[in-house]
Amino acid sequence: NAGVTQTPKFRVLKTGQSMTLLCAQDMNHEYMYWYRQDPGMGLRLIHYSVGEGTTAKGEVPDGYNVSRLKKQNFLLGLESAAPSQTSVYFCASSLMGGNQPQHFGDGTRLSIL
């Protein structure tokens, strides 16, 4: 069972460069999420999607864009990377319903120099 797969696992960027993080899930989940994890701050929601073709802003959306062209994929883009975006990024997915747990990928460790 693959579950939620994130690529790449590690990346180092220079300030101003752009990149896209890919999240793929094979559980047929409607909902998908992108979080960033920083020391002492828990997980903060960047963007989320409640279905193919839909996206919405979370708690910390500035500097990021997302797309969900296919139900199984959720892409997170950094148009012009900044050192403040150095973080560990997690993708998650879930079934519909507030009592449904979210399933997480193993994360992407991103450093911006």
Place this chain on the structure above:
Amino acid sequence: AQSVTQLGSHVSVSEGALVLLRCNYSSSVPPYLFWYVQYPNQGLQLLLKYTSAATLVKGINGFEAEFKKSETSFHLTKPSAHMSDAAEYFCAVSDPWGGATNKLIFGTGTLLAVQP
């Protein structure tokens, strides 16, 4: 605004001792509550969830949590710690104003160390 507070960013116990990790939430309506565990260099894994059935919830790896509405708490316990329990633990609450989004609000985490 909805929030989750985890008291103690670091907790250290001896192997075989009781584990108690604290979580308090703020919500005007009964929420759904979750505990997740994160091992080094891995994603979050669900330990257990409360969804308004029994107030005492049993999870994986011998963990359990009790929902106490009067105290707005959902503390995580394990009777006897094992070395393999060393990890970071996150409490999360569903956003009651999030609509049909299943958004979660996470606490800042508690790093559990288990001493031999």
